[in-house]
Amino acid sequence: MPTRKITFKGHDGSELAARLDLPDGAVRAAALFAHCFTCSKDIAAARRIADGLTAHGIAVLRFDFTGLGHSQGEFANTDFSSNVQDLHLAAGWMTAQGMPVQLLVGHSLGGAAAIAAAPALPSVRAVATIGAPHEPGHVLQNLGSDLDVIREHGAAEVTLAGRNFTIRHDFVEDVSAASLDAALGRMGAALLVLHAPRDMTVGVDNAQAIFTAAKHPKSFVSLDHADHLLSDAADAGYAADVIASWAGRYLDFAEPAPDPALPEGMTRVSEDDAGGLRQTISVEGKHVLIADEPARLGGTDQGPTPYQLLAAALGACTTMTLRMYAKRKKLALDHVACDVSHGKCHGSDCGTGGKVDEFVRVIRLTGDLDDDQRARLLEIADKCPVHHTLQAQAVIRTRLAEDQPTD
Numbered sequence: 001m002p003t004r005k006i007t008f009k010g011h012d013g014s015e016l017a018a019r020l021d022l023p024d025g026a027v028r029a030a031a032l033f034a035h036c037f038t039c040s041k042d043i044a045a046a047r048r049i050a051d052g053l054t055a056h057g058i059a060v061l062r063f064d065f066t067g068l069g070h071s072q073g074e075f076a077n078t079d080f081s082s083n084v085q086d087l088h089l090a091a092g093w094m095t096a097q098g099m100p101v102q103l104l105v106g107h108s109l110g111g112a113a114a115i116a117a118a119p120a121l122p123s124v125r126a127v128a129t130i131g132a133p134h135e136p137g138h139v140l141q142n143l144g145s146d147l148d149v150i151r152e153h154g155a156a157e158v159t160l161a162g163r164n165f166t167i168r169h170d171f172v173e174d175v176s177a178a179s180l181d182a183a184l185g186r187m188g189a190a191l192l193v194l195h196a197p198r199d200m201t202v203g204v205d206n207a208q209a210i211f212t213a214a215k216h217p218k219s220f221v222s223l224d225h226a227d228h229l230l231s232d233a234a235d236a237g238y239a240a241d242v243i244a245s246w247a248g249r250y251l252d253f254a255e256p257a258p259d260p261a262l263p264e265g266m267t268r269v270s271e272d273d274a275g276g277l278r279q280t281i282s283v284e285g286k287h288v289l290i291a292d293e294p295a296r297l298g299g300t301d302q303g304p305t306p307y308q309l310l311a312a313a314l315g316a317c318t319t320m321t322l323r324m325y326a327k328r329k330k331l332a333l334d335h336v337a338c339d340v341s342h343g344k345c346h347g348s349d350c351g352t353g354g355k356v357d358e359f360v361r362v363i364r365l366t367g368d369l370d371d372d373q374r375a376r377l378l379e380i381a382d383k384c385p386v387h388h389t390l391q392a393q394a395v396i397r398t399r400l401a402e403d404q405p406t407d
Contacts, residue, residue, distance in 0.1 A: 008093040010066045011085035014073030018063030021050040024268045028057035028253040031103035034110030038160050040069035045230040052240025055282040076166035079174035080136045087117040102251045112136045115180050118187045126250040128192040128243045133202050134209035136178040184213040190250045191218040201228035233273050311340040317386035325380045334367035
């Protein structure tokens with residue numbers, strides 16, 4: 001996916017560092033990602049979710065809150081309210097670029113901030129939270145005994161995830177006073193709550209409280225074996241797929257203009273993780289599929305293999321062709337199905353030399369059809385376009401893209 005490094009002004013005027021992840025094709029909608037407490041825009045879960053959304057034609061802005069990551073400003077002078085303000089300003093920047101934010105995605109405390117920010121953003125149609133606390137003050141549990149020091153002395157340096165941060169009394173007071181119930185009641189957007197039952201950082205009871213306080217439409221999805229940070233690529237990928245599919249019901253997608261040079265659209269395939277084999281397939285930025293390989297071949301078995309997709313293309317084209325023929329001839333075909341398997345056969349068995357690919361197709365016809373009609377439909381199956389393509393000699397032209405991606 002193309003990525004642009006950008007900056008915009010935060011709540012105190014500091015320059016906030018951000019990445020704008022763009023679809024390969026036209027932008028059909030826009031989203032904003034809010035990262036977890038003391039994390040950054042570049043954590044693996046944020047990158048993976050951005051990948052999943054851009055495959056659906058959704059542009060994603062992910063940024064570092066004030067004083068974190070590559071953003072300027074003093075983290076010690078921030079609080080929960082300032083995070084919400086930063087989200088509002090990020091949404092304003094997107095609107096100024098002609099991409100009003102329709103989807104907010106928030107991870108952990110970022111999820112709470114997304115809920116709090118949503119009522120003031122009229123363009124937002126959907127909010128998805130991952131491992132979010134019901135009360136933002138929940139984050140104070142991470143401070144342990146340092147919380148007493150902060151309350152007594154006004155500030156303390158604390159170590160979180162191996163890094164040192166200065167936390168002030170104002171932060172403690174602000175996050176303690178924050179409540180999401182009012183925002184949940186007037187959010188005016190669909191809500192998706194994703195949470196791991198085994199989350200040891202933010203208990204799953206928080207998800208229940210958020211879900212109960214929210215109005216419909218609302219949905220809950222369990223991230224069964226995930227940890228709080230979605231550190232497993234498979235868990236982050238699953239969350240991304242769920243959010244992208246769910247959001248499709250609520251976002252107002254702009255229909256991309258047809259490209260006369262590509263009458264049947266462009267299919268883009270990109271790998272999700274260089275350490276695995278899972279691929280995201282995007283067709284015109286509207287239809288998204290997953291391809292993978294079994295674990296024994298180095299994949300994660302999260303999608304069909306390339307040859308299974310090829311078999312699916314043959315099967316789908318066959319059933320479509322038969323349906324169109326039956327409609328034209330007014331045949332009593334109630335239902336058609338096609339089972340396709342792929343393998344290799346010896347040339348002597350297939351009428352050619354050497355080993356060749358063999359697709360075995362079993363067609364199931366239901367309806368008041370006589371023997372002649374069934375025989376004719378069997379003949380028509382061999383006339384489907386994908387059948388002809390597989391049997392013909394295709395020409396594949398390959399070249400390197402001229403616009404090589406840059407970081």
